[in-house]
Amino acid sequence: MAAAGLNGRRGRSRDFSDQRLWSSTPTDTARRLRPGLAAVADQVIDEITLRIPEYARPADSVYIKVIKLAVDEALRQFVDRIENPSRPWEPDVFRTIGRGEANEGRNLEPLQTALRLGARVAWRRLTEQSETLGLTPQHLYDLGEAIFVYLDQLADAAAEGFDEARAHAAGEIERRRHRLMDLLLSQPPASPDAIADLAKTAGWRLPKTVAGVALEDHSGGYRPPSLPPDVLSGIDRPHPCLIVPDPNGPGQAQTLEAGLRGWKAAIGPAVPLSAAATSLRWAREALELRKRGVLTEERGLLRCSDHMATLIVFKDEELVNALAEVRLAPLAHLRPSQQDRLAETLLAWLRHGRGAGEVAARLHVHPQTVRYRLRQLEELYGDQLADPDIRFELEIVLRARRPVTPGTS
Structure with a gap:
């Protein structure tokens, strides 16, 4: 200077x-x-x-x-x-x-x-x-x-x-950006004119889409994220978060991955500006599922777009639990270890095809073991496994039953 x-x-x-x-x-x-x-x-x-x-x-x-x-x-x-x-x-x-x-x-x-x-x-x-x-x-x-x-x-x-x-x-620009983030995350959403006016004074170009990013609170345990200037930062909020403009733009994914290295974070889906709060809510739900071990993403940045089915399943767990009592009833009389093995096999069969070889490769077990388990499942469920609606419901409750085993996602 x-x-x-x-x-x-x-x-x-x-x-x-x-x-x-x-x-x-x-x-x-x-x-x-x-x-x-x-x-x-x-x-x-x-x-x-x-x-x-x-x-x-x-x-x-x-x-x-x-x-x-x-x-x-x-x-x-x-x-x-x-x-x-x-x-x-x-x-x-x-x-x-x-x-x-x-x-x-x-x-x-x-x-x-x-x-x-x-x-x-x-x-x-x-x-x-x-x-x-x-x-x-x-x-x-x-x-x-x-x-x-x-x-x-x-x-x-x-x-x-x-x-x-x-x-x-x-300092004034920073204060305006904090206020802009408040407006974008407000419920009900602020008026487009109010957002546009504040964005202009804050030097923030209005994007076509945004995504919310939820961060685990490290309480100063990690270096601050290294982010592009157009990312709105709420690191100091009670629940740390970011708003990323045009998240699907060229190079944005790589930039975020690099800037958030060392942080556990989840990014919500790309949405219109008025739905920024919704994107952030999904991101926070994904981060919570990661803490519980339901989502086992190994990368630092967890993407909701890669796990939408799981997020939908866990949206109403009480309803899923009620459905599970019905659809998993054939397994209820078995020992817990038997239930786990058969549930794992059934989920892999539903997700990855009905060939024993494919399922065995996903589960890292011998094909003969898979064939034995599949015969048990046919005996327990009978004609139910031929009904596409029941298969769909089974996949839902099996996904929600426990974390997906690494290698089977």
């Missing part, structure tokens, strides 16, 4: 309070300089507006007044210091200028160029009038060095104001 001072060395060891540079000049020099300051100021302003495009605003009377104020103040304080070397430095005007540069969306390079131009004009006038002013070569040397010290002081004051404005703007 160009806020590093005129020579890229902000905070140099040269001290503006070094009175030696100012004390060597006769104090009556200030009295002789003051009558010509207005002419010098006009010349400086002409140079600045002519040579620096950012300041060439002849039609902007307010801006011209600001430049004139800055130049007049810089010359006044310089001459005052010659008259009274111990006079306190007054940086407020130049901090204000730095804030203005930040608010205009510029860096400090134009301002630094303007300061150098002003110093060049002032130095030229001093050397031209040195005999009239009674200045010796040593006086001129000391004043030249004082000008450089003064330039550093002006640049540092402007940089402080610049940094303050940037920090304030960043």
Whole structure:
């Protein structure tokens, strides 16, 4: 950033309070300089507006007044210091200028160029009038060095104001983004106009779709996620979350995976902006199922779109449990271990085909073992396994019965 001072060395060891540079000049020099300051100021302003495009605003009377104020103040304080070397430095005007540069969306390079131009004009006038002013070569040397010290002081004051404005703007943008997230997740949904207005002031481009991301609360145990600037972050919320714009866009999946490395997270389906809360709700449900061991996704980012059937099944567990009592009744008289083996086999058979070889490969057991279990299931269920509606209900209750065995998903 160009806020590093005129020579890229902000905070140099040269001290503006070094009175030696100012004390060597006769104090009556200030009295002789003051009558010509207005002419010098006009010349400086002409140079600045002519040579620096950012300041060439002849039609902007307010801006011209600001430049004139800055130049007049810089010359006044310089001459005052010659008259009274111990006079306190007054940086407020130049901090204000730095804030203005930040608010205009510029860096400090134009301002630094303007300061150098002003110093060049002032130095030229001093050397031209040195005999009239009674200045010796040593006086001129000391004043030249004082000008450089003064330039550093002006640049540092402007940089402080610049940094303050940037920090304030960043904080304000962050507050607006937090408020935008509140609106997007509100129930009932906020009006599209309210969201659009706040998104504009928050510098957030309205996407076609969004997805909610639920995060496990690590309470500071992991580094903060490294996320693109267009992702709305609610890491500090009681239930940490994100809102991702256009989640199916090019490269978004890889970017999220990389940014959330080390975090356990779930991303909801892509939905219209008005349904952001719904997407986040699904993501939180998926994350909860992962904690319970129902979803055994090994990657850091769990995607609801990969597990929609399971999420639907677990939406009303009481109803699923009631259905399970009916559909799993043929297994109820068996020992728990037998129930588990037959339920696992039946689910694999329903999901992956009715060949013993395919089921055996999924379960990592011998095909003969699968054939034996399938014969048991045929004896227990009879003609029910030929009914597609019953098979569908069986798959639902078997999926909900216990976590899917790794390798069978």
